[in-house]
Amino acid sequence: MSHPASTILSSLTYTPKFGNGLLICNKRRVLSMNMRNGNNKKRSEVSVGASERLYLGLDFGTSGARFAIVNNLGTIQAEAKRHYPLYSNGESRDWVRSWKETLFLLLEDIPLNIRKHIVSISIDGTSATTIIVDSDTGEPLWRPFLYNESCPEALPAVKSIAPPNHTVCSAPSTLCKLVSWWNRDGSNKKSALLLHQADWLLWLLHGKLGVSDYNNALKVGYDPEVDSYPSWLVCQPYYNLLPSVVAPGTPIACLKEELRNKFGFQKDCVVCTGTTDSIAAFLAAQATQPGEAVTSLGSTLAIKLLSNTRIEDSRFGVYSHRLDDKWLVGGASNTGGVVLRQLFTDDQLEKLSEQIDPSQISLLDYYPLPKAGERFPVADPDLAPRLLPRPENDVEYLHGILESIARIEAKGYGLLKELGATEVDQVFTAGGGAKNEKWTKIRERVLGLPVSRASQTEAAYGTALLAIKGDQQNIL
Numbered sequence: 001m002s003h004p005a006s007t008i009l010s011s012l013t014y015t016p017k018f019g020n021g022l023l024i025c026n027k028r029r030v031l032s033m034n035m036r037n038g039n040n041k042k043r044s045e046v047s048v049g050a051s052e053r054l055y056l057g058l059d060f061g062t063s064g065a066r067f068a069i070v071n072n073l074g075t076i077q078a079e080a081k082r083h084y085p086l087y088s089n090g091e092s093r094d095w096v097r098s099w100k101e102t103l104f105l106l107l108e109d110i111p112l113n114i115r116k117h118i119v120s121i122s123i124d125g126t127s128a129t130t131i132i133v134d135s136d137t138g139e140p141l142w143r144p145f146l147y148n149e150s151c152p153e154a155l156p157a158v159k160s161i162a163p164p165n166h167t168v169c170s171a172p173s174t175l176c177k178l179v180s181w182w183n184r185d186g187s188n189k190k191s192a193l194l195l196h197q198a199d200w201l202l203w204l205l206h207g208k209l210g211v212s213d214y215n216n217a218l219k220v221g222y223d224p225e226v227d228s229y230p231s232w233l234v235c236q237p238y239y240n241l242l243p244s245v246v247a248p249g250t251p252i253a254c255l256k257e258e259l260r261n262k263f264g265f266q267k268d269c270v271v272c273t274g275t276t277d278s279i280a281a282f283l284a285a286q287a288t289q290p291g292e293a294v295t296s297l298g299s300t301l302a303i304k305l306l307s308n309t310r311i312e313d314s315r316f317g318v319y320s321h322r323l324d325d326k327w328l329v330g331g332a333s334n335t336g337g338v339v340l341r342q343l344f345t346d347d348q349l350e351k352l353s354e355q356i357d358p359s360q361i362s363l364l365d366y367y368p369l370p371k372a373g374e375r376f377p378v379a380d381p382d383l384a385p386r387l388l389p390r391p392e393n394d395v396e397y398l399h400g401i402l403e404s405i406a407r408i409e410a411k412g413y414g415l416l417k418e419l420g421a422t423e424v425d426q427v428f429t430a431g432g433g434a435k436n437e438k439w440t441k442i443r444e445r446v447l448g449l450p451v452s453r454a455s456q457t458e459a460a461y462g463t464a465l466l467a468i469k470g471d472q473q474n475i476l
């Protein structure tokens with residue numbers, strides 16, 4: 001069974017290069033948009049060949065969503081990103097409304113002369129972000145469980161049915177979220193269905209309810225090695241809530257007619273299953289050899305190491321996603337950019353980072369977390385943040401935080417080696433932190449490995465590769 005994007009990666013003969021012209025608009029409109037053409041000059045309108053086929057990848061990350069549009073050579077034609085609008089639903093945030101609005105705003109942001117050339121669409125979302133919906137209408141029955149939300153009260157029940165140290169045996173797992181909802185009084189168990197964030201957003205486009213991919217379904221218990229749910233899960237009373245599962249980048253249906261007519265997409269534009277955001281980042285980096293790894297430095301720190309061996313150990317938050325005949329071994333920490341954003345603006349990060357000497361070891365020893373709770377390389381829902389003592393000098397403070405996050409990254413890769421994964425020999429960086437060259441140097445020193453910025457740092461690019469794969473399957 002091959003991972004859909006791996007054959008795409010091998011067939012890409014063109015390493016896309018692009019300029020960096022940005023069109024910054026006000027908040028209500030697109031946050032930024034790049035439009036390219038083959039020779040990389042930024043244009044207000046990209047000229048598209050009359051018969052050119054374009055591919056749309058949408059990344060729904062932690063802090064915002066982006067799209068990348070590529071041609072069949074992987075050349076970027078357009079990109080844009082938006083922060084999520086803030087809506088509240090009583091005392092909690094209305095994430096579902098934010099995600100849905102952002103999806104259709106991003107579709108509107110695509111220039112019309114590009115939209116009509118898009119023949120395939122895919123979406124990635126944050127892993128284990130879970131929505132329980134009405135199986136008839138697709139409308140959410142409850143608020144979503146976010147990727148980093150823990151349901152420790154469900155852990156004993158999950159541990160009682162799953163094999164020891166299975167991926168689902170961790171409080172933030174999708175299965176713990178499902179069991180937590182199932183055990184709530186008043187849950188409408190009769191017509192309920194579990195979807196992941198990417199599945200639900202894709203359903204808005206194709207209208208076929210109840211389909212997921214084997215990356216998103218990993219943390220509810222799906223086994224990508226045998227391509228089925230395990231028997232210990234099939235016999236559970238909530239089994240019928242689980243979505244059907246296919247490979248990422250599998251065409252599900254054509255874009256709904258009402259959307260085709262509203263936005264001016266191609267008549268036969270297909271909508272394909274997606275993946276998770278850190279796998280999309282791995283696909284974007286186009287790492288193909290065992291030992292190569294991608295660290296996603298987004299709001300969170302997620303590491304993915306291409307390994308010949310599959311490793312699973314929920315005691316440390318380690319699990320493996322399937323990629324072709326190999327495994328993406330890794331985990332996701334709650335540390336990362338979200339802590340930086342709590343303390344500094346992006347401009348401050350840039351100016352303070354310029355003053356850091358990455359060759360100097362920081363003696364400040366922090367564990368930067370946005371709040372209590374860690375998933376990997378320590379799986380502890382009660383682990384407290386450690387960000388004190390704060391020095392007078394913010395350059396010194398930021399240096400200590402960046403170095404402490406690098407130490408967490410190093411601990412993660414060291415743990416994968418101890419557990420038997422292929423040893424890491426090169427790290428590519430994706431996500432917002434990839435632009436910080438001083439941080440890259442600190443990480444090289446702490447990891448003792450070559451660290452570089454991935455050729456494509458946006459997960460949306462990896463998801464656009466899945467859309468290419470879906471178009472090539474011609475199965476609709």
Ligand SMILES: Nc1ncnc2c1ncn2[C@@H]1O[C@H](COP(=O)(O)OP(=O)(O)O)[C@@H](O)[C@H]1O
Pocket residue numbers: 061062063064297298299300336337338339340341346349350353430431432433435436439
């Ligand atoms: N120069 C920088 N150095 C380090 N981190 C940065 C820098 N600029 C932005 N970031 C961080 O990048 C993160 C956003 O990255 P992104 O990949 O968009 O996140 P996500 O997809 O998880 O929402 C923010 O948390 C921000 O703090």
Ligand SMILES: O=C(CO)[C@H](O)[C@H](O)COP(=O)(O)O
Pocket residue numbers: 061062125126127128147215276277278279298300301302330331332333
């Ligand atoms: O941290 C996250 C959100 O950004 C996700 O948990 C991240 O996607 C890691 O999960 P996976 O390894 O399943 O992709």
